[in-house]
Amino acid sequence: MGLGPGCPGEWEFPERRTGGWGAGRSRTVTSPKDLDTPFLVGVSTGRCVFNVSSGAPASIRALFSEVVSPRVGCWSTPHFSCLILPSSWPDTMGVTCVSQMPVAEGKSVQQTVELLTRKLEMLGAEKQGTFCVDCETYHTAASTLGSQGQAGKLMYVMHNSEYPLSCFALFENGPCLVADTNFDVLMVKLKGFFQSAKASKIETRGTRYQYCDFLVKVGTVTMGPSARGISVEVEYGPCVVASDCWSLLLEFLQSFLGSHTPGAPAVFGNRHDAVYSPADTMVQYMELFNKIRKQQQVIETRKPNQ
Amino acid sequence: MEAPPVTMMPVTGGTINMMEYLLQGSVLDHSLESLIHRLRGLCDNMEPETFVDHEMVFLLKGQQASPFVLRARRSLDRAGAPWHLRYLGQPEMGDKNRHALVRNCVDIATSENLTDFLMEMGFRMDHEFVARGHLFRKGIMKIVVYKIFRILVPGNTDNTEALSLSYLVELSVVAPAGQDMVSDDMRNFAEQLKPLVHLEKIDPKRLM
Numbered sequence: 001m002g003l004g005p006g007c008p009g010e011w012e013f014p015e016r017r018t019g020g021w022g023a024g025r026s027r028t029v030t031s032p033k034d035l036d037t038p039f040l041v042g043v044s045t046g047r048c049v050f051n052v053s054s055g056a057p058a059s060i061r062a063l064f065s066e067v068v069s070p071r072v073g074c075w076s077t078p079h080f081s082c083l084i085l086p087s088s089w090p091d092t093m094g095v096t097c098v099s100q101m102p103v104a105e106g107k108s109v110q111q112t113v114e115l116l117t118r119k120l121e122m123l124g125a126e127k128q129g130t131f132c133v134d135c136e137t138y139h140t141a142a143s144t145l146g147s148q149g150q151a152g153k154l155m156y157v158m159h160n161s162e163y164p165l166s167c168f169a170l171f172e173n174g175p176c177l178v179a180d181t182n183f184d185v186l187m188v189k190l191k192g193f194f195q196s197a198k199a200s201k202i203e204t205r206g207t208r209y210q211y212c213d214f215l216v217k218v219g220t221v222t223m224g225p226s227a228r229g230i231s232v233e234v235e236y237g238p239c240v241v242a243s244d245c246w247s248l249l250l251e252f253l254q255s256f257l258g259s260h261t262p263g264a265p266a267v268f269g270n271r272h273d274a275v276y277s278p279a280d281t282m283v284q285y286m287e288l289f290n291k292i293r294k295q296q297q298v299i300e301t302r303k304p305n306q
Numbered sequence: 307m308e309a310p311p312v313t314m315m316p317v318t319g320g321t322i323n324m325m326e327y328l329l330q331g332s333v334l335d336h337s338l339e340s341l342i343h344r345l346r347g348l349c350d351n352m353e354p355e356t357f358v359d360h361e362m363v364f365l366l367k368g369q370q371a372s373p374f375v376l377r378a379r380r381s382l383d384r385a386g387a388p389w390h391l392r393y394l395g396q397p398e399m400g401d402k403n404r405h406a407l408v409r410n411c412v413d414i415a416t417s418e419n420l421t422d423f424l425m426e427m428g429f430r431m432d433h434e435f436v437a438r439g440h441l442f443r444k445g446i447m448k449i450v451v452y453k454i455f456r457i458l459v460p461g462n463t464d465n466t467e468a469l470s471l472s473y474l475v476e477l478s479v480v481a482p483a484g485q486d487m488v489s490d491d492m493r494n495f496a497e498q499l500k501p502l503v504h505l506e507k508i509d510p511k512r513l514m
Contacts, residue, residue, distance in 0.1 A: 140428060141368070153426070155427065169423065171423075171426050174423075174426050175419045175422045175423045175426060176419075177416055177417055177419060177420065177423040178416065178417040179391070179414050179415065179416040179417070180414055180415045180416075182412055182413060182414040183414050183416075184321070185321045185412050186391075186393055186412050186414060188321075189374075189393055189395075189412065190366075190374065192368060192370060192374075193366055193368055193374060193428075194427075279417075
């Protein structure tokens, strides 16, 4: 391509799927490693506008397929000029499956992570930086409960390094709000009504691997100083509809997870033709973190009986 | 319970406290054109920008005396624009010489399921209205001239009636805490709008 920073250019992308929200996406090169910040959408009537950040060379085509937002309604073949605006608006991402990898027999968490990453590297995946997903739990303060007359609910506030300017707030089996990072400031103001559950912060950190159209993130789940488990996230970039690509994702998962391959995530279940969004990924992480929290509690309650 | 006053503290817990400085006034409908004309001359050169917004005010009642207020605003004429959630603190009392009303503000852009989420958190809608008007900018100052419309049927933004025969004029700046020279600039700008409109510091408590 040989594009310099800020140099305008135009590409055509063929429609891949019409109907519904009408956006077409086609993926060509897949290495957005040149940009630190996630990119997205400056959109206006059928033309998506992206701004190339300085220093990003030819792997720009990779970004386009990430960025087309179905909401725009790009009915006809979209034309893109080369201006990518970094944005916090996580509007769309490829179908993603988040699962837990059990720790191998007789090995530590770190050793199992190394086994997995070595397998990925042998497959041909390229390391592309790190990632972090964290989650804090809040519960309705006792003082508010009396007037509401309902059981206290748990609210999870999560962050994903893939979208550094965003904050995700969700209730279990409830709506997931996508907001900007000022939401954290608001939670501080709401201290009297929502209290952070003690020692509840849980996070997963690890490396990102790119393998063709798949983005694999293997992370160590930690609560405080202790490692509690391993998370594996796999995203298939080109597709935004879960039912269209689950079998392909499953095959890929089997190739490196083997017998530990998970079943279809619950978020896929109800809405077969709905467009996948980052909020769905955060719901999967919340479920994973809750599962790991419960596992630890089980181990801890067993000990006195031994 | 409100957070402790964020008076002069620019930073609390790693985040910058933003304050909203506000001056308000109003003009009768028939004076609107001359005001718009003057503003177009004084303000930054830009395409005249109109807006139609639907604002809902939510309250969370706890055992504290005053409920927690959040304002959710969405655009009715710009499809795809994010929803805007705003928290406004109590007006800072104190310096009588300060020319503008100062209060802590937190602005958050959110996805469209904001109202469902707020209900899940325990907030209940107190009232809603539609605001329709013009927006001007001068540097960091924002001047908004708008009319408030009462919503007759809850949730139906097409069926509205004007609340009064006048337009509300607001001059506001959102800046980090501790920058009081901002209110001087605002007062100087407000002087230029006299006698078309008198913008002044109006304490909401005095009206209640």
